[in-house]
Amino acid sequence: MDNINIKKLAKVLKISTSTVSRAFNGSVDINKDTKERILAFAKEHNFLPNHYASNLRDKKSKTLAVIVPEIVNDFFAQAINGIEEVARKKGFYILLYRTDDIFEKEVSFVNYLNNGKVDGIIMSVSGEANDHNYLKKLEQKNIPVVFFDRVYEDIDVSKVTTNDYESSFAATEHLIETGCRRIAYLVVNKSVSIGKVRGQGYLDALAKHGIPFDDDLVIDCSQEEKINYSIIKNVLEEIKPDGIFSSVERLAFATYYVCNDLNISIPEDLKIISFSSLGIAPLLCPALSTITQPAYEMGIKAATLLFDELEKKNPAAPKKQHVLKSKLFIRKSSM
Amino acid sequence: MDNINIKKLAKVLKISTSTVSRAFNGSVDINKDTKERILAFAKEHNFLPNHYASNLRDKKSKTLAVIVPEIVNDFFAQAINGIEEVARKKGFYILLYRTDDIFEKEVSFVNYLNNGKVDGIIMSVSGEANDHNYLKKLEQKNIPVVFFDRVYEDIDVSKVTTNDYESSFAATEHLIETGCRRIAYLVVNKSVSIGKVRGQGYLDALAKHGIPFDDDLVIDCSQEEKINYSIIKNVLEEIKPDGIFSSVERLAFATYYVCNDLNISIPEDLKIISFSSLGIAPLLCPALSTITQPAYEMGIKAATLLFDELEKKNPAAPKKQHVLKSKLFIRKSSM
DNA sequence: TTGTAGGCGTTATCAA
DNA sequence: TTGATAACGCCTACAA
Numbered sequence: 241m242d243n244i245n246i247k248k249l250a251k252v253l254k255i256s257t258s259t260v261s262r263a264f265n266g267s268v269d270i271n272k273d274t275k276e277r278i279l280a281f282a283k284e285h286n287f288l289p290n291h292y293a294s295n296l297r298d299k300k301s302k303t304l305a306v307i308v309p310e311i312v313n314d315f316f317a318q319a320i321n322g323i324e325e326v327a328r329k330k331g332f333y334i335l336l337y338r339t340d341d342i343f344e345k346e347v348s349f350v351n352y353l354n355n356g357k358v359d360g361i362i363m364s365v366s367g368e369a370n371d372h373n374y375l376k377k378l379e380q381k382n383i384p385v386v387f388f389d390r391v392y393e394d395i396d397v398s399k400v401t402t403n404d405y406e407s408s409f410a411a412t413e414h415l416i417e418t419g420c421r422r423i424a425y426l427v428v429n430k431s432v433s434i435g436k437v438r439g440q441g442y443l444d445a446l447a448k449h450g451i452p453f454d455d456d457l458v459i460d461c462s463q464e465e466k467i468n469y470s471i472i473k474n475v476l477e478e479i480k481p482d483g484i485f486s487s488v489e490r491l492a493f494a495t496y497y498v499c500n501d502l503n504i505s506i507p508e509d510l511k512i513i514s515f516s517s518l519g520i521a522p523l524l525c526p527a528l529s530t531i532t533q534p535a536y537e538m539g540i541k542a543a544t545l546l547f548d549e550l551e552k553k554n555p556a557a558p559k560k561q562h563v564l565k566s567k568l569f570i571r572k573s574s575m
Numbered sequence: 576m577d578n579i580n581i582k583k584l585a586k587v588l589k590i591s592t593s594t595v596s597r598a599f600n601g602s603v604d605i606n607k608d609t610k611e612r613i614l615a616f617a618k619e620h621n622f623l624p625n626h627y628a629s630n631l632r633d634k635k636s637k638t639l640a641v642i643v644p645e646i647v648n649d650f651f652a653q654a655i656n657g658i659e660e661v662a663r664k665k666g667f668y669i670l671l672y673r674t675d676d677i678f679e680k681e682v683s684f685v686n687y688l689n690n691g692k693v694d695g696i697i698m699s700v701s702g703e704a705n706d707h708n709y710l711k712k713l714e715q716k717n718i719p720v721v722f723f724d725r726v727y728e729d730i731d732v733s734k735v736t737t738n739d740y741e742s743s744f745a746a747t748e749h750l751i752e753t754g755c756r757r758i759a760y761l762v763v764n765k766s767v768s769i770g771k772v773r774g775q776g777y778l779d780a781l782a783k784h785g786i787p788f789d790d791d792l793v794i795d796c797s798q799e800e801k802i803n804y805s806i807i808k809n810v811l812e813e814i815k816p817d818g819i820f821s822s823v824e825r826l827a828f829a830t831y832y833v834c835n836d837l838n839i840s841i842p843e844d845l846k847i848i849s850f851s852s853l854g855i856a857p858l859l860c861p862a863l864s865t866i867t868q869p870a871y872e873m874g875i876k877a878a879t880l881l882f883d884e885l886e887k888k889n890p891a892a893p894k895k896q897h898v899l900k901s902k903l904f905i906r907k908s909s910m
Numbered sequence: 911t912t913g914t915a916g917g918c919g920t921t922a923t924c925a926a
Numbered sequence: 927t928t929g930a931t932a933a934c935g936c937c938t939a940c941a942a
Contacts, residue, residue, distance in 0.1 A: 245918095245919055245920085246919065246920065246921095247919075247920095255928075255929085256928065256929040256930070257919090257920080257921085257929085257930090258921075258922085258928070258929060258930080258931095259927085259928060259929075261920065261921055261922090262921090262927095262928090265921080269927060269928085270927070270928085271927060271928085274927080274928085286689060286712050286715065286716075288686075288687070288689055288690035289690060289919080289920065289921095290631070290690055290691050290918090290919050290920070291690050291691060291692045292627045292630040292631045292636065292691060292692075292918090292919080292920090293631050293918075293919035293920040293921090293934090294919080294920055294921075295627040295920090295934095296625070296627045296628050296631050296918090296919080296920075296933095296934050296935065296936090297919080297920045297921050297922085297933080297934050298920085298921075298922095298934085299934070301627065303670075306671075311646070311652045311655055311656060312649055312652040312653055312656065312854070313652075314647055317646045317647040317648075317652055318647055320646055320671070321646060321647065321673065324671070324672075324673055333670050333692070334670060334671050335638075335668050335669060335670060335671075336641075336655070336659070336669050336670075336671040338656065338659055351623075352623070354621060354623055355623035355624060355625055355626050356625050356626060356627060356935095357626045357627075357668070377621050380621065381621075493854075493855050493858060496855075496858050497857075497858070500857075519647070519828075520828050520831075520859070522832075522835075523828060523831050523832070523859050523860055524855070524858050524859060524860060525858055525859060525860035525861065525862070526860070527860070580934095580935055580936085581935065581936060581937090582935075582936090590912075590913085591912065591913045591914075592913085592914095592935090592936080592937085593912070593913060593914080593915095593937075593938075594911085594912055594913075595936095596936065596937055596938085597911095597912090597937090600937080604911065604912085605911070605912085606911060606912085609911080609912085624935080624936065624937095625934090625935050625936070627934090627935080627936095628918090628934070628935035628936040628937090629935080629936055629937075630918095630936095631918050631919065631920085631934090631935085631936075632917080632918050632935080632936050632937050632938085633918085633936085633937075634918075691919095
């Protein structure tokens with residue numbers, strides 16, 4: 241009884257495999273008693289139809305891939321929660337991929353997903369304005385994709401973002417209004433979508449208030465914590481900004497560490513505000529001002545858009561671009 | 576050319592399907608030139624063998640499930656990173672499941688994985704000392720399981736834990752040595768493995784120092800943040816402990832919030848130490864003393880043990896129990 | 911080194 | 927309401 245399958249089950253119960261199959265698939269064309277008998281027996285013998293055989297037959301995997309730059313980050317972790325929530329309700333499995341913000345990994349993952357392994361992909365991209373041909377191949381195979389937070393503008397898929405420009409503008413303006421004149425912009429990749437959009441908000445806020453733009457104040461950081469530490473340390477020592485607008489939370493954390501070591505006090509000597517979904521931002525020393533994205537909701541929305549496409553009758557319907565609002569939390573670090 | 580498969584590929588290249596198959600499977604029984612020709616053509620036409628068909632044929636899914644209580648938690652996020660690292664190298668996919676610490680979800684997930692969907696399962700359990708029959712079914716189907724961090728003692732599978740007892744003992748002793756006499760133990764489920772083991776370390780440290788045990792100081796909390804807040808608030812107001820030993824980081828955070836609101840100052844009025852893998856613990860106000868588990872390494876180890884079992888010749892080999900050491904970081908919150 | 915063919919477990923179609 | 931059957935795409939034993 242170890243390798244049980246529909247055939248054996250049918251034999252034992254003296255019915256056909258089709259009837260057994262129907263019992264598991266919510267078919268109406270089956271006698272209620274028969275169905276109950278089958279399910280009871282199956283449960284007792286711990287049987288479930290093999291998923292891979294069904295997938296092969298149906299050409300549907302009921303699986304979606306989630307590709308994110310990192311997991312140890314409340315934003316992505318919460319977004320994954322949102323995605324999982326929706327997927328679970330639909331009975332879908334979630335394959336998780338982490339790119340570490342390395343473009344090559346993203347390309348490799350996407351290429352490997354090209355074998356019918358998943359029905360759809362939700363991703364927050366890691367690359368720069370590179371060749372995106374690997375993504376276009378997915379379209380050929382009818383595998384829908386949804387971007388969230390970090391997107392490629394040149395790829396026509398559904399997207400879920402926040403009002404990055406307005407938030408960045410507001411955050412920068414806030415720093416200006418509290419007296420900052422030399423505001424550094426910390427970014428991981430200034431040429432990538434959100435890096436660029438957020439940078440524009442920063443620039444425009446400076447312009448509006450007649451503060452000349454200084455290229456030295458745009459600090460392009462890296463993936464490596466240690467490198468970031470020294471980059472930021474160098475900036476604080478040499479360029480001496482009086483405000484920091486960080487597009488990624490870990491750069492704000494790095495700044496905190498540097499300030500501790502250099503005895504720079506926040507907010508007196510340096511004010512900080514950062515994009516961050518960190519739940520305990522109020523508990524930092526000092527409490528960190530944040531632009532907080534609705535991470536969980538973004539995950540929900542991204543998954544919903546994906547299922548819209550998976551279930552849609554009209555595959556030529558235009559892709560949707562959904563913008564959720566971030567929220568500014570002014571705390572001690574920028575007062 | 577849309578629905579390409581091995582057959583069509585073979586036809587176009589005027590060779591047999593077996594040869595094509597061999598090209599993809601690292602077979603030695605194939606002419607090098609033939610292989611290259613096939614792979615080049617496949618790449619050009621964006622073809623990869625269908626995973627589900629291979630799985631069905633091979634009865635191997637190259638997929639493993641990771642079941643954790645939460646994702647928005649640096650410990651689990653880092654552990655997942657470790658698991659992913661190993662799995663990726665082995666060419667395995669990772670299915671992610673989050674239980675929210677709800678036992679019923681765990682049971683349901685595990686039951687659904689009983690259809691050959693995965694080759695193995697790595698999990699940190701959520702339940703109490705319940706009926707674990709659902710796990711025993713996996714054994715029947717030869718699906719190996721590895722527990723990490725939170726384990727069931729009565730289930731004979733490989734386990735990766737930390738020295739919870741010693742760390743808890745040391746943490747409690749540390750609080751005693753800094754002068755605490757009324758130390759509360761915050762726990763999410765005192766009857767579950769780690770809750771129990773950590774509680775024992777706490778108890779024994781009290782005993783060693785001749786401090787009588789007070790049942791009111793063992794605070795069993797919940798999944799709900801709001802409920803935890805009021806439980807803890809009530810404890811601080813009514814029972815007035817002078818030290819907190821928290822077995823879960825979010826209870827420590829909740830305590831911080833309560834202290835802020837009640838104007839209780841840490842560490843003067845109340846000292847705190849908590850299990851936590853939070854990277855920015857030093858940045859909290861005040862810096863949080865932690866017992867930090869080697870989360871990433873635990874993930875690596877758990878995955879390694881799982882692959883040991885998957886690849887092992889002797890299925891009757893005894894299960895392994897691996898204990899990694901946690902590290903005590905004394906910071907301002909308990910000085 | 912290559913080809914042939916059967917079967918992995920399921921489900922949809924068609925017939926009864 | 928039920929049953930027989932072919933097919934999903936791949937891989938491997940066996941034959942050539």
